[in-house]
Amino acid sequence: MVADQERTYFWCLKHHRVEDDTNACQWSDRLGPYGTRDHAERALQTVAERNERFDAEDEEWEHGTTT
Numbered sequence: 001m002v003a004d005q006e007r008t009y010f011w012c013l014k015h016h017r018v019e020d021d022t023n024a025c026q027w028s029d030r031l032g033p034y035g036t037r038d039h040a041e042r043a044l045q046t047v048a049e050r051n052e053r054f055d056a057e058d059e060e061w062e063h064g065t066t067t
Helices: 037-041 045-063
Strands: 007-012 016-021 032-034
Touching: 007 037, 016 037, 032 037, 032 045, 037 045
Parallel strands: none
Antiparallel strands: 007 016, 007 032
């Protein structure tokens, strides 16, 4: 059995669950890799936070405004 620290984790968009490198779906159905199960569990939150930040940066760049 592989120790947890040696595993890579993914968030499966198809099954809405964490999968590790021993049972992960195909690449098109997953986010990651993540170094821990906890990070993989927060994948959708991380994506949403990054998108919000990038959208604000785009807005500032396009219009010279800050939010």
